[in-house]
Amino acid sequence: MKLHEITLTVNDTHETVSVPAGMTLLELLRENLYLTGPKEGCGAGECGACTVLLDGRPVTSCLVLAVETDGKEVRTIEGEATDGQLSALQQAFIDAGAIQCGFCTPGMVMSARALLERNPHPSDAEITEAIAGNLCRCTGYESIIAAIRLAAERGEK
Amino acid sequence: MIGTFDYVRVSSVKEGCALIVAHNGSAMALAGGTDLLVNIRNGVRSPDLLVDFKDVAKMNQLVTDETTGVKIGACVPLNVIADNRVINEHYRALAEAARSVGSYQVRNRATLGGNIANASPAADTAPALLILDAHVDISGKDGTRKIPIRKLFTGVKKTSLRTGEVITDITLPPVGPRLRSAFTKKQRVRGHDLAIINMAGYYDPDAGLLRLAIGSCAVTPILLPEINLFADEPIDELVRRLNDVAQNAISPIDDIRASAEYRRGLVPVLLHDVLSVLLGAERGADEAA
Numbered sequence: 350m351k352l353h354e355i356t357l358t359v360n361d362t363h364e365t366v367s368v369p370a371g372m373t374l375l376e377l378l379r380e381n382l383y384l385t386g387p388k389e390g391c392g393a394g395e396c397g398a399c400t401v402l403l404d405g406r407p408v409t410s411c412l413v414l415a416v417e418t419d420g421k422e423v424r425t426i427e428g429e430a431t432d433g434q435l436s437a438l439q440q441a442f443i444d445a446g447a448i449q450c451g452f453c454t455p456g457m458v459m460s461a462r463a464l465l466e467r468n469p470h471p472s473d474a475e476i477t478e479a480i481a482g483n484l485c486r487c488t489g490y491e492s493i494i495a496a497i498r499l500a501a502e503r504g505e506k
Numbered sequence: 507m508i509g510t511f512d513y514v515r516v517s518s519v520k521e522g523c524a525l526i527v528a529h530n531g532s533a534m535a536l537a538g539g540t541d542l543l544v545n546i547r548n549g550v551r552s553p554d555l556l557v558d559f560k561d562v563a564k565m566n567q568l569v570t571d572e573t574t575g576v577k578i579g580a581c582v583p584l585n586v587i588a589d590n591r592v593i594n595e596h597y598r599a600l601a602e603a604a605r606s607v608g609s610y611q612v613r614n615r616a617t618l619g620g621n622i623a624n625a626s627p628a629a630d631t632a633p634a635l636l637i638l639d640a641h642v643d644i645s646g647k648d649g650t651r652k653i654p655i656r657k658l659f660t661g662v663k664k665t666s667l668r669t670g671e672v673i674t675d676i677t678l679p680p681v682g683p684r685l686r687s688a689f690t691k692k693q694r695v696r697g698h699d700l701a702i703i704n705m706a707g708y709y710d711p712d713a714g715l716l717r718l719a720i721g722s723c724a725v726t727p728i729l730l731p732e733i734n735l736f737a738d739e740p741i742d743e744l745v746r747r748l749n750d751v752a753q754n755a756i757s758p759i760d761d762i763r764a765s766a767e768y769r770r771g772l773v774p775v776l777l778h779d780v781l782s783v784l785l786g787a788e789r790g791a792d793e794a795a
Binding site for chain 2: 350351353369370371372373376392393394395396397400403406407408409412413414416417419460478479481482483484
C-alpha cells in the first residue's frame with residue numbers, strides 16, 4: 350500500500366511519519382506516536398472522546414485522515430501538563446470532581462481548552478454548547494460544567 | 507485504517523476535476539470528510555482515490571459584499587459561516603442552520619459545499635440556502651456552470667452534479683436591510699443527531715412575500731411556492747393556511763428518528779416558531795427562541 354510521508358507538530362514536537370491514506374489522525378496518535386489520551390468511542394464523530402486540537406481548533410480525530418494533517422499542528426491531552434505539573438484546567442477537573450470513569454475526559458478537556466482560548470469567560474450556555482459534542486455517561490455533566498467554570502474563574506491556563 | 511483508498515491534495519479545481527475524471531468514477535472529492543469518511547468506514551462508499559480540495563484557495567474564501575451579495579467557497583467550514591458577522595446580520599437563517607449542524611468539533615471540519623453535495627434530505631443548510639435563493643457554482647472538465655440550489659437536489663443523496671464535477675462556491679444574492687430569515691429544527695439529541703425535521707423561512711416585508719423550505723420530510727429538501735401575505739392575517743391563521751400547503755408538498759417516511767405522522771405533526775409547530783420570528787413584531791406573536 351502506498352505510504353505518504355507527512356510532517357506535523359504534535360504537542361510542540363516535530364514528527365515525520367509515513368502513513369497510508371486510510372489511516373485516521375486518531376490511529377496515528379494512538380498507534381504510531383503512542384499518545385493514548387485520545388480515545389476511540391464511536392469512530393463516527395459523535396462521541397467526542399477522540400477530540401484533539403488541529404491548528405488550535407477542536408476536531409474529532411477519528412474523522413480526520415492522518416495524511417490531511419501534513420504541515421499542521423496537533424495538540425492532545427498529553428500536551429496539557431508541563432514538567433509533570435497539571436494545567437490549571439486539568440486541576441479544575443479534579444477539584445470539581447468532574448472525572449468518573451475517565452474515558453471522555455481527554456476529549457472533554459480539549460474541548461474546554463479550545464473554549465477558554467477563544468472565550469476566557471464563557472457563560473454556562475456557552476460551556477454547554479462547547480461540550481455538546483462530548484458524550485459523558487457518568488457525571489451527568491454538571492460537575493464538568495462546574496470544572497470549566499472553575500478554570501475560567503481562576504483565570505489561569 | 508478506515509479504507510484502502512489513496513489520497514491526493516490538489517491546489518487547483520481543474521487538477522482535481524481531471525483526476526476524478528481520469529479515475530472513471532472511482533475517485534471522490536474530499537472536503538471536510540465528516541460524512542464521507544463515516545460512509546467509507548461503514549462500507550457505504552468505497553472510492554479508490556480521495557481528491558482533497560481544501561488547499562484550493564478560492565474554495566476557502568468567504569467574500570461578503572453588500573452590493574453583490576455573498577460568495578462562500580465550498581470548503582469553508584460551517585463554524586466560519588456561523589461566526590460571520592454579515593451572514594448573522596443579513597442571512598440569519600444560514601448562520602443558524604450552520605450553527606445547528608452536529609457538534610462544535612464537527613463544524614470545524616464540515617463544509618458548506620460538503621453539506622449540500624452530500625444531499626441528505628436532512629441537510630440543515632439546505633432549507634436556509636433554498637429560501638435565500640442561493641446559487642451553486644460548479645466546475646468540471648467541460649468548464650463551469652451556475653445553477654439555482656433548487657436544481658441541485660434530485661433525490662436521497664443524489665444531486666444533478668455529473669461525474670468529475672465539483673461545487674466550488676455557493677453565492678447568495680444581496681438582501682435589503684429589512685429582510686428577515688430564520689431557521690429552526692427538531693432533533694432528538696443536540697450535537698449528536700440529524701434533524702427529525704428542519705425549516706427555514708424568509709420574509710420580505712416590502713414585498714409582503716414569504717418563502718419557506720422544509721427538510722427531512724421528503725426525498726429532497728422542499729421549497730414551498732412563494733406565499734403572498736394578506737394584510738393583518740394573524741399568525742395562527744397563517745400557520746393553518748401554510749400547514750395545508752406544506753402537508754401537500756411533503757411526503758415524510760417512518761425511520762429510526764421519528765414516524766411520518768410525528769413529522770407531519772411537527773410542521774405547524776415549526777411553522778409557528780419560524781413565523782413568530784419573521785413576523786412577530788408586526789403580528790403580535792411572542793418572539794420565539
